Amino acid sequence: MFCKQEVLNKDDKLGKPISLARRGIAHAKCAEEDLIEKRIFGSIHIKEIVLEDLYELRELVKSEIEERVKRNNDEANLLE
Numbered sequence: 001m002f003c004k005q006e007v008l009n010k011d012d013k014l015g016k017p018i019s020l021a022r023r024g025i026a027h028a029k030c031a032e033e034d035l036i037e038k039r040i041f042g043s044i045h046i047k048e049i050v051l052e053d054l055y056e057l058r059e060l061v062k063s064e065i066e067e068r069v070k071r072n073n074d075e076a077n078l079l080e
Contacts, residue, residue, distance in 0.1 A: 015028030026034070039046040049057065
């Protein structure tokens with residue numbers, strides 16, 4: 001079992017039980033907290049990325065956000 005607490009009980013305060021591949025059964029909340037602690041986004045293990053690559057990733061993400069905001073603003077202006 002992934003969780004240290006009993007997963008298959010009637011108490012849902014930690015979320016419904018879910019199955020984690022190669023890890024076991026967990027509460028939904030426990031699985032989410034584990035991902036946050038390990039810094040996993042999607043299938044990207046952020047803790048494993050070299051610092052220089054993190055800087056590059058940050059710039060790529062910032063550029064993508066700016067481009068999408070600009071595109072959304074342009075589309076909104078066309079609708080007016």
